[in-house]
Amino acid sequence: MGLIFHKISRDKLRPGDHIYSWRAAYIYAHHGIYIGDGKVIHFTRRHGTGTFLDKIFLSSNPPKQCLSCGDQSNLSGVLCSCLDCFLDGGDLYLFDYGVKKVVLMAKIRSGTCTTAPTDASEQVIARANYLLLHNCFGNYHTFENNCEDFAIYCKTSLLVGENYLLGRTGQASSVSATSIATNMISGFDVWGIRSVIRLYKDIGVRKDAAKVPVEILRRANAREG
Ligand SMILES: [Zn+2]
Structure with missing residues (x-):
C-alpha cells in the first residue's frame, strides 16, 4: 500500500470491495462497490451543480451506449x-478499511482509506443491492452526499448526523469545497495540520457516527422526502 493510492489490477478484485477511479487529473474520484461478475454499484448524479465544478464532476456519469449496461x-x-x-x-484503486491512525495521517491524499473496519462482504453487497433496488440514497450532493459517502455506508453501515438524514453532514473524507480548492492549487495535501483534520473527520473515529440498517435509512429519508 502506497502513501498516496492503492492501485490494484482487475484480477485482484473481490466482491464487496470499495473501489474508485480518479477523474479530471486527480481532482475528483468516483467511488463504487464491486459486486462480482464485472459489475459495480455506484451513486451518480444526472444534473450538475450549476457551477464551474460541473465540468469536473459530470464525468462521474457512465458513458452512453455500452453493450453491457445500455x-x-x-x-x-x-x-x-x-x-x-x-x-x-481511468485506473482502478482500492479504498482501504481498518487502517491504523498513523497510516491515515501519513497519507498524502485524503479519500483513500479509513480507520473504520469493513463489514463482511456479503453484508456489503446486500446493502448495495438494497440501495440499488430501492434507489434510496437520497439526492446526490457534491459535498454532502456523494459517491464516496455511498460506498463507505455500504462497507460499514456508518452514518453521521442526526436522524439518519442523508445530505446533511458530509461524512466523506475527501470532498469539501476547501479541499478541492486547495487540491486544485497545490495538487496534493501538505503534511501537518491537514493530516490532523483528516483524522478528526474520519468516520472510524467520529463520535457522532452510528451503524444504521438500510431499512431504517430508507424509512427515515422517505419521511423526509
Ligand atoms: Zn457498461
Whole structure:
C-alpha cells in the first residue's frame, strides 16, 4: 500500500470491495462497490451543480451506449454498471478499511482509506443491492452526499448526523469545497495540520457516527422526502 493510492489490477478484485477511479487529473474520484461478475454499484448524479465544478464532476456519469449496461445517461441515483463504464478509462484503486491512525495521517491524499473496519462482504453487497433496488440514497450532493459517502455506508453501515438524514453532514473524507480548492492549487495535501483534520473527520473515529440498517435509512429519508 502506497502513501498516496492503492492501485490494484482487475484480477485482484473481490466482491464487496470499495473501489474508485480518479477523474479530471486527480481532482475528483468516483467511488463504487464491486459486486462480482464485472459489475459495480455506484451513486451518480444526472444534473450538475450549476457551477464551474460541473465540468469536473459530470464525468462521474457512465458513458452512453455500452453493450453491457445500455444507455444509462438519463438515469441517476444508485446504478449498476460494468467495470469499464465505472472506470471510464481511468485506473482502478482500492479504498482501504481498518487502517491504523498513523497510516491515515501519513497519507498524502485524503479519500483513500479509513480507520473504520469493513463489514463482511456479503453484508456489503446486500446493502448495495438494497440501495440499488430501492434507489434510496437520497439526492446526490457534491459535498454532502456523494459517491464516496455511498460506498463507505455500504462497507460499514456508518452514518453521521442526526436522524439518519442523508445530505446533511458530509461524512466523506475527501470532498469539501476547501479541499478541492486547495487540491486544485497545490495538487496534493501538505503534511501537518491537514493530516490532523483528516483524522478528526474520519468516520472510524467520529463520535457522532452510528451503524444504521438500510431499512431504517430508507424509512427515515422517505419521511423526509
Ligand atoms: Zn457498461
